[in-house]
Amino acid sequence: MTEVISSVNRINDFSLSQDGQWLIAVTQVGETNATGEVVLYDLEDGYSASVIHKHRRALLATGIGNDNSVAIGDVDGLIKVFKLFSNDTPSDLIGHTSEIDQIEFSADGRFIATASKDKTVKLWNRKEPNTQPINLKDHPTWVWTIAFSPDNNQILAGTQESVVRSWPTTIEAMSDEICGQIDRNLSKDEWTLFVSEDIEYEKTCENIPDGE
């Protein structure tokens, strides 16, 4: 065993970049009204540390994507996303109302999934960061932990009451689940109401009747 990092502040979470060179740690600075820091460790330079972001609230979770995008989550439920070594302003993902417990990037680059004590998992579309996330909210208690399936078609969510739930993340996976339980497709009026009038009507489930 070798001690590689010794931090003066409490490290609440860390993630390793895909190439194994960078370690991103999120910390809590102080106790009452704690603030947070994002610390970047260079593993190829003897774990040399540099603070790359200071946050007004304690940071609890972080995740790092294949393209070195970093997401951090704080005690108030705010998510910030930025790219390593980029000068772009971090974007805020607003929606959670409680502590962020875990952040995961899907390997196919489509989603950032965030788990929170507000009893929800949110799937943020990385291509359209300004749209509302898919809100997986049927959890009776805090969501502790999440993980994508290897094919990224499912996300698993573990909650405080010791239950793990699986949710589909693709239309195909969702329709596979839904089509077996319904006896008709949406009507065009329903499509306009619940999907969008800008999107052309299509049958969700091929093997069951139209909704007309």
Next chain:
Amino acid sequence: MKKPVRIFQTVNRWLLLILFVTGVQQISYGQCAQALRSARTAYDEGQLQRIPALIESCLAEKEGKGGFSDEERTEAYRLLILAHIFTDEPTKADEAMLALLKFNPQFQINEDADPAELINLYGTFRTKPVFLYGGKIEANYTLIDVLEFYGLHSLSNTNGSYEGNVSIGGALVIEKPLFGKLSGRAELAFASNQFTYTNNFLNDVGGAEIAELEAVETQNWIALRVLGEYEVYKNENMTLLAAFGPSIQYLFLADVGAETLITGGEPGQGPDIDLTSSGKDMRETLLLGINAGIGLKRKLGKNYFIADLRYSYGIGNITKKNYDNELNWRYGMALNNIRLNTLTVSLGLIFPKYSPKKLNR
């Protein structure tokens, strides 16, 4: 004429002051009840960082001087502990648990509903009482085993027999939980035994023939009992115990009063005779015994009601001298060699003394 007005003014001032103080206290109670509701909601919604700020000022209020009611205070501490646990603040969680146990030593976790983290933390504290103390009233029924008959008559014709009587005593009790289901109990008791000896015989006492003798002996003891108690059954409110252990008792009074019926004469009744007086010294003053029994302990508010059914087996003969002139001549009586056993039913109340602390594990 001014005096009544002044008295009214003074009374009014006091009334206003009382109303003000009571009103302030009511507002404080109301604010803290609201703070607790907010803390409950914050916990449910996972906004744990908010909880300490919501309730700590109400917890800081002195008990009974505004702030939380007792039930609210317990719940507030519980929420504070949970908030610290789930924000990874183990030291603060320990401090809050200790504060809770000092405020409410009988706080019980709910194994079915409470989070495992809270149950685990609770298990790292000393939550059992360090000892319990109290007292009980005892009813003793004396059982005599005859080892050897003695008399002034032909022993081949003796019909002597003993019958136990009920007598009342009391004991101070101290109990200490030891480990697992085992606890130790010491009792310092004032124990009284009473029994009646009857005999029919013929004997020439001063020219008269005694036909029937009835002697009642009362013995007063100071007893020290040390017992191990084992929990046979336990539920939320009640514990059933098996108890076993030795006792030593000191006899400070043995008093015998007898009545004789003389053939062809009037019944005779003389003064009571103290068998322990320095001139007589007819009974052993120290008695060792073995005690076994069952006990019930039931929660009564914050304390425990206790009930015991116990048998005490006296080891050895309690008679030191069998003959004494006064006893012989007055009643035609000698003391038999006997063993003294006692069946005891007792009821009492014990009070737990807690000293919660973090256990070193």
